[in-house]
Structure formats: structure tokens, C-alpha cells
Amino acid sequence: MFSSEQEHNTNTIIEVAELKVPEDLTPPAKPGKYDVPMGSNTASTISDRSPSLILPTAQSSRVDEGEKQARVRFDRTDVTGDLISFLQQVLQKQFAEQNVDLTAVDDANLIYTTGWINTHVEEGFWFWSNNSVAERARYTITIDAKPHGRSANLEVKMLEHEYFSSKAKLTDHIRKTQEVALLNSIIDRVSKEEIIISQKNRAKAPEVNLEPGIDKLGNAALITPQKLDVTWSQLEGIFEALQLNVTDKDRSKSTYFVRYENEKPSFWSSLWNSKAEIKLPLNAGEYQVVLAKQDQGTAIVFKDKDGEVLSADAVLGLYPSFVTAIKNTRIEL
Incomplete structure (x- = not known):
């Protein structure tokens, strides 16, 4: 019924016959106020197709x-x-x-x-x-x-x-x-x-730069090349993977107060969790994790609830668990 492609010739001008008035009557006035002047420009063919768009979908x-x-x-x-x-x-x-x-x-x-x-x-x-x-x-x-x-x-x-x-x-x-x-x-x-x-x-395992060492005061610690502010923001993710519950924190002293429960995983937890829970060689109780600036990086010092620094053997025992937690959480530390 209807043609999908209709041709429009915009150059064609349709002439309209002038009104004929009998000779014995006065012809009406022809005001030129609304006359459209003839232009010198000719009409051009306009494409009815949508323009082609470049789609920058790549990130770069x-x-x-x-x-x-x-x-x-x-x-x-x-x-x-x-x-x-x-x-x-x-x-x-x-x-x-x-x-x-x-x-x-x-x-x-x-x-x-x-x-x-x-x-x-x-x-x-x-x-x-x-x-x-x-x-x-x-x-x-x-x-x-x-x-x-x-x-x-x-x-x-x-x-x-x-x-x-x-x-x-x-x-x-x-x-x-x-x-x-x-x-x-x-x-x-x-x-x-x-x-x-x-x-x-x-998918790549993050590079673990954490190493056991000694802080400026001679305390056994875990040393990371990350700055103190970066280390502070990253540690909570590590604590969660290590089953360390943060009970309080003092940002002005760069200190986390944590509790370690050392509970055995339930049957349902071991059934649904694909990764085994990371155990720490610590007794259940309250601990402090204190950050201190080093010449290159940050020292992570571990203390008991009374503020006594843990021994070098205890810190060395914590190191493998921290490395496993870093790899599992893909946190750079």
C-alpha cells in the first residue's frame, strides 16, 4: 500500500494559476508583505540515514x-x-x-x-x-x-x-x-x-614483601616496605582472614586492639568453606598490634594485653600465617 522509499524532488516548483477576475470587477490588492523572495541557492539532497558513530568502548x-x-x-x-x-x-x-x-x-x-x-x-x-x-x-x-x-x-x-x-x-x-x-x-x-x-x-598471586625483622627499638616485628598509612588501611582485611576480631583501635598511636578466639571450625563451616581457616600459634585472648615507622617501610609489632612485646619465636611463628592470609586476600603488604 505504502512505498518504503518515496522520492522527493525538492527542486520542483509548482506553479499556481493566478486568480482570474472579470473585466467589470476590480481586482483585489496584492500586498507583498508575506511574499517569499526567490533565492539563488538550489536545494540539495539530504541523506535520510543515521550517521555512523564511533563507539569508544575500550577503557583506553x-x-x-x-x-x-x-x-x-x-x-x-x-x-x-x-x-x-x-x-x-x-x-x-x-x-x-x-x-x-x-x-x-x-x-x-x-x-x-x-x-x-x-x-x-x-x-x-x-x-x-x-x-x-x-x-x-x-x-x-x-x-x-x-x-x-x-x-x-x-x-x-x-x-x-x-x-x-x-x-x-x-x-x-x-x-x-x-x-x-x-x-x-x-x-x-x-x-x-x-x-x-x-x-x-x-588471578596472579600478589607478591609478598612482608618479612620478619627488628624495629628501631630492637623489638621482634614483621617488616613491610609499605608506608604506615597504607599498612594501617590494609591490616583489617588481614585480621579478618586470620580470625582476629578488632575490638578497638587508636589511630593516633597506630595501635589495633584485637581478640583471638582460637575456636575450632564447626562442621557446617568446614563443609561450605572451600579454604581452610588459618590458625595462629597464639593462645586465645587479647592482643595489641602496633605500627611503627621504619627508615624504609613499616614495622608491625605484636604485644599482649598488658603491652608486653611478644618474643622473637612467637613473631616467627606468626609469619607463615600472615603470608598465607596475604595471598588469600590478595592484599599488597
């Missing part, structure tokens, strides 16, 4: 304001590491997975040309449907690295295009749409690679 990606080309900027992050090498590896992985050739055309491996990338369309229906190649294109991918190496632009340009239908015609809008589509697929692949690297980093 962003689009400059007013960007007109199929181009995105990447910034170096802790996940990407060396940015240029990271982008080169992502490009190689993406096109290898798609079985599309990717060839570097310069010595620095910053300019690439792709093989033919096919676009398929489904013809027929149900059991008689099949996919056929409707068009294909080749592209140039350029990595414009900044001199400082912390950011780079990645741009996609169509190099060649071929339709398999004589009726189809490549327009600027279609070319830009396909360039942006390929660029978005690269950004999406970068995003996935960032997630994979982040998951691997989180």
Missing part, C-alpha cells in the same frame, strides 16, 4: 570532539603496557581469527593493509536460504604514534571496494559507514583483550 579509547574521520585515540594504561606493541598484537589476533590477511607496508609496522573482507547477505528462506557475498572491501589501518609514546591514533580508510551487483553503487555515506564499522570492531577487540589481561592480573 576515546574520540576527539568533532572527529570526522574513522579515527580513535588510544591512551596507555596499566593494562595495555607498551601501547604500540599492544595495538599491533590486537590487530594481528583479530584478523587472524577472521582469516583475513593483514600486511604491514612500512618498516615500523604502523601502517597495514587488509585482505578482502566479505559482506554476506542471506537469500531465500527457511531450508532454501543461503548466504552469498554481496560486496567486499580492503582497508588501510594506520597507527599514528605520538612522540611521547603514551597515546596513538588508529585510523581506518577504505582502499578498494567491489560490489557483486551491477545495480549497487558505493556512496560516501556507505564508505564512511563501513570504515566506522571496521574501526568499532577493532575497538571492541581491544576492549576484550583489556578484560582478559585484567582477569589474568587479578
Whole structure:
């Protein structure tokens, strides 16, 4: 009933016949107040298709304001590491997975040309449907690295295009749409690679820098290279893993007051917990954990409820439990 594609010719002007007045009557006045003057500009064809949008979904990606080309900027992050090498590896992985050739055309491996990338369309229906190649294109991918190496632009340009239908015609809008589509697929692949690297980093056991030693007063202690403020904020997570209940704390004296129950885990607790509870070689009771600044790092000193420093043997006995708790909680200490 209705045509999905209606043609509008904005250049056509419809002439309206002037009102004819008999000769024996006076013609009405023709005020020119609302007349639209004839302009010299001709109407142009306006595309009714939505514009192509670059989607910077990767954590390291962003689009400059007013960007007109199929181009995105990447910034170096802790996940990407060396940015240029990271982008080169992502490009190689993406096109290898798609079985599309990717060839570097310069010595620095910053300019690439792709093989033919096919676009398929489904013809027929149900059991008689099949996919056929409707068009294909080749592209140039350029990595414009900044001199400082912390950011780079990645741009996609169509190099060649071929339709398999004589009726189809490549327009600027279609070319830009396909360039942006390929660029978005690269950004999406970068995003996935960032997630994979982040998951691997989180899965790594943290490096334990805690070591037994002696503080400035000659007391046996556990020494960490972390600053006192950092150590103070990290310890509560360690206490929870060690079944040490914080009863009070004095930030001005850098002192935690804790209670160790030394209870045997219940049947249900041992059944549902995948990790065994960490036992401390301590008697049940009240203890103090005092932090003190060192020349390099922080000393963790252990005292009983009366403020007496625990012996060196007792501190050495605590060390393996603290190392296990640090690894389990993935806290840097």
C-alpha cells in the first residue's frame, strides 16, 4: 500500500494559476508583505540515514570532539603496557581469527593493509536460504604514534571496494559507514583483550614483601616496605582472614586492639568453606598490634594485653600465617 522509499524532488516548483477576475470587477490588492523572495541557492539532497558513530568502548579509547574521520585515540594504561606493541598484537589476533590477511607496508609496522573482507547477505528462506557475498572491501589501518609514546591514533580508510551487483553503487555515506564499522570492531577487540589481561592480573598471586625483622627499638616485628598509612588501611582485611576480631583501635598511636578466639571450625563451616581457616600459634585472648615507622617501610609489632612485646619465636611463628592470609586476600603488604 505504502512505498518504503518515496522520492522527493525538492527542486520542483509548482506553479499556481493566478486568480482570474472579470473585466467589470476590480481586482483585489496584492500586498507583498508575506511574499517569499526567490533565492539563488538550489536545494540539495539530504541523506535520510543515521550517521555512523564511533563507539569508544575500550577503557583506553576515546574520540576527539568533532572527529570526522574513522579515527580513535588510544591512551596507555596499566593494562595495555607498551601501547604500540599492544595495538599491533590486537590487530594481528583479530584478523587472524577472521582469516583475513593483514600486511604491514612500512618498516615500523604502523601502517597495514587488509585482505578482502566479505559482506554476506542471506537469500531465500527457511531450508532454501543461503548466504552469498554481496560486496567486499580492503582497508588501510594506520597507527599514528605520538612522540611521547603514551597515546596513538588508529585510523581506518577504505582502499578498494567491489560490489557483486551491477545495480549497487558505493556512496560516501556507505564508505564512511563501513570504515566506522571496521574501526568499532577493532575497538571492541581491544576492549576484550583489556578484560582478559585484567582477569589474568587479578588471578596472579600478589607478591609478598612482608618479612620478619627488628624495629628501631630492637623489638621482634614483621617488616613491610609499605608506608604506615597504607599498612594501617590494609591490616583489617588481614585480621579478618586470620580470625582476629578488632575490638578497638587508636589511630593516633597506630595501635589495633584485637581478640583471638582460637575456636575450632564447626562442621557446617568446614563443609561450605572451600579454604581452610588459618590458625595462629597464639593462645586465645587479647592482643595489641602496633605500627611503627621504619627508615624504609613499616614495622608491625605484636604485644599482649598488658603491652608486653611478644618474643622473637612467637613473631616467627606468626609469619607463615600472615603470608598465607596475604595471598588469600590478595592484599599488597
